[in-house]
Amino acid sequence: MSLFGYVAAGRLIQTECEQIAENQFVFVVPDIDRVNHVVVFLTGVAALPDGFAAAIYIVRPDPQSPSPIIQYMGFIANQKPSAIFKLGRPKMQDASLNPFASGLLPQAGAQIAISIEPLDQVVQLSADQSAEATTKDVVSLVTSKLLENFSEYAASFAITQAQMIPAPNEMFIPVSALNRWVAKIERRLAEDPNFWRT
Template identity: 45%
Template sequence: MFGCLVAGRLVQTDAVQVASDKFVFNLPEYESVNHVVVFMLGTVPFPTGMGGAVYFSFPDPASGGPVWQLLGFIANDKPSAIFKISGLKVGQGGAHPFGTMASPPSVAQVGVSVEPLEQLAQQTPVSGAAASTTDTLRLFTQKMLDSLYNFASSFAVTQAQMTPSPNETFIPSSCILKWYDNFHRRMNQNPNFWKN
């Protein structure tokens, strides 16, 4: 029903069912993991009005057991989500549906708990783990365009301020702005246009 993906690793579809509505993935060597993708396999949808709360657990040496943290949720109309786990703090956690089950030492876990959608909407994920909603490539491109324009604009001079320099080529800032607007428009229309 669910899958879990960490960059550089094989997709995990071997969730351990710990209760009729609870599933857990083991993540060995979690210290090097920055983001986790949790998704539905597309074979079995959630029952109507239900979704899956996604939790993350570090092994907690202080308590001897796992401490679970709510990351967010997935649902039939939101079948996948990316969660940032690299900034989460060991030992910080709250209420969770997984009870006192033990995890293997030095193995983190991702849990999915099937719950009513209205209950999922009222839960607050742990700070810093919000699902990524911005396309990374688009965000990078926007930041790059802003940086180029700001950098080029910092050298702007009026025609009256220009001094002749035979070894220098000057480009009107309106040309850079036109390129910026065209690139931004094309990126919004098709984020992969640059691959053609």
């Protein structure tokens, strides 16, 4: 039995992982697109060294690149021996922050990668991730409010068909079309607050 284990919701516990470096371990996760949550834990075989934690990453092949997408999820430590991670759509992250850049093979499929790192570095990485998530929440809220304001403003110009006077230089857009567009943008924003950047 290894130092680490994981369980994907609805599947059996897995405790056999591959050690790819002195401080790095990998679990292959079959059919990861059907997994919503995973729990990663210390098995209790041994404790982590004092002052260290296990940073947890999800690695997925990128169909548009030979390099995989590697996403930091959080950490476990002796004082926090397990954690639940919600898997969403893969997100690109700065490759320089990733300790696995040269160690993992994308053809191995989706993986849970674990790197034993100094606790203060892992805590800082988690703090940076929280700050990024807060920024995304603010962007999402501002965008949502702007859409709402735009929709109300445009609707204030609505006229009924009976009020319409043919004007060759004017174009009319049904308010229902505007409402469908706003709903579509809000749905995409909920899935990925940065979708508009691509």
